[in-house]
Amino acid sequence: MATENNRLGTANLERVQSIYAAFGSGDVEGVLAALAPDVVWSNAGPADLAYFGVRTGREQAAEVFAILGQEFDIAHFAPVEFFAAGERVAVLLEMRATIRSTGRSFTEDLVHVWTFGSDGLVTRLQDIQDSAGVAAALRP
Template sequence: MDTPMAVVKRAYQAFGRNDIEGVLECIAPTVDWRIVGPASLPFPTQCHTRQEVARFFKELAADGDITVFEPREFIDANEHIVVLGFVRVTLTETGKPFESEWVHICTVKDGLLTRWIEFFDTAARVNA
């Protein structure tokens, strides 16, 4: 069985290739998948199943074109992995770009992601 770090890196590599099915294969059937921020953001802020996460990715893609997605640092704490990174997106609705550093907190159990929580500059997104 892969280490938690290997599972997380495999998911991020799949996302970097726009291989959403590859990401979904890394996620447990029941998951705590959250984006911390205001309800005014256009995508779900909490998902509980792999199917809801798939819908999140569709809504995320419709919201904008991710032009830069950089996981920059992976911090290993056994089954908990913290990922620090950067994103730049051109929004579909306005055509305006926004960028933000982000933090993802992941938990891996039995070789699958069971928790993924994102923190980013939501004000930058809302004001773009």
């Protein structure tokens, strides 16, 4: 069982690294292609701000990237450390950005937890961050 868990963890780690490489090069379609059709994309935060919420399916997950492109001027977004075990990969990240509509900047550490199905597609992403700090930057 441990060997199978290690093999899955390694394969899923490589998949997550490919997802971040696609995002870093602006290939949103490449990111979306790695998602299961019924993916659950969760970004906890205030319900009155469009960036936050739970989205289901690739089309709704794509909304996150549309909001990022419209609202966020990302100066730095980088994975720092990866942890893989079986169907899950957790990633520690750093982000610095300015919100275009408010001119406010923020810096944060965040965690992404990716869960994969047996077909190798992402079934769930949990985006865990300082939602209060991001919300403060987003609010007029």
